[in-house]
Amino acid sequence: MKQIKQKSSLKDIRCQTALEQLAVLRATGAIHIPALRRLWQITNSPLGGGKFADEAQAQLGQILAPIILAGQFRPPRQLFIPTVPKEVAIVLGLECGTKRPLIIHRNALAHTLVVGATSMGKSRLIFSIIEQLMKQNSTVE
Numbered sequence: 001m002k003q004i005k006q007k008s009s010l011k012d013i014r015c016q017t018a019l020e021q022l023a024v025l026r027a028t029g030a031i032h033i034p035a036l037r038r039l040w041q042i043t044n045s046p047l048g049g050g051k052f053a054d055e056a057q058a059q060l061g062q063i064l065a066p067i068i069l070a071g072q073f074r075p076p077r078q079l080f081i082p083t084v085p086k087e088v089a090i091v092l093g094l095e096c097g098t099k100r101p102l103i104i105h106r107n108a109l110a111h112t113l114v115v116g117a118t119s120m121g122k123s124r125l126i127f128s129i130i131e132q133l134m135k136q137n138s139t140v141e
Contacts, residue, residue, distance in 0.1 A: 092125065
């Protein structure tokens with residue numbers, strides 16, 4: 001009976017590792033490299049279970065380690081923030097690093113959904129948006 005539990009837990013560990021590796025493959029764009037995608041598929045093949053799957057996972061881990069490390073030193077991507085005329089701009093908040101205002105066009109508010117955990121500022125954001133719309137003499141339908 002203990003052997004069954006041990007095999008089950010090894011299978012669970014292999015599955016968890018495979019999911020983590022898949023996330024790294026997707027995040028780094030390495031999923032588009034056919035050899036790496038195929039190696040990941042081998043780790044999950046029902047026919048490749050046991051030794052072959054473990055070896056494939058180990059190889060994939062060794063290949064992904066430098067890719068992950070290189071990604072940590074890559075400069076962050078620059079975001080394109082469109083300019084919005086002041087008379088129709090709604091300020092949502094401030095950008096974390098630069099403290100620049102994050103703005104959207106007031107027409108982009110249609111069908112807006114605001115979600116978040118308790119005490120994250122959803123109501124404050126909505127009140128701020130309403131206040132800005134009132135200052136702009138906008139009609140809200």
